Amino acid sequence: NLLAELDGLDKYLPTAIYELVIRHFEPMQRRYGWGSSLLYYLGAKNDIHPTYIQNMLSNPNYGTEEIVGAIEHLKKLEGTTSYNGDVLEEALTVGKISQPT
Structure with missing residues (x-):
């Protein structure tokens, strides 16, 4: 979550490594329970109702980039x-639409 807190500071762009965190660290998080x-943290930090995050995560059609973009x-x-x-x-x-290609 430190990545999200650094968002907007100087030239640091944490969104560039969100997919790495979600793809590689979240499976370990679920496995070991830490x-x-x-994504829920980003939603909470920005006053976004958790149902938005829950619905995006429960739909296999949405990838990390789409969810972060949303x-x-x-x-x-x-x-x-x-x-x-x-x-x-x-x-x-x-x-x-706003995702880089």
Whole structure:
């Protein structure tokens, strides 16, 4: 979660290694029962209702980049402390479009 706290400081871009953390460290987290979920942490840090994160994680069609992109979009919106499925669909669409190719 230190990665998320450093976001926005100087030239540090933690989003570049989020996929590494999620792909390699979260399986160890689940196996050994330590630490918190980076994606849930990012949601909480940005006042995003946990149902947004839960729904994205439970859908195998969304990869790490899409979920992080959606969180980046959701954190810019007002009213994400309550869940709205339409807002989630918008965030996933906008988040996917704004991903670098």
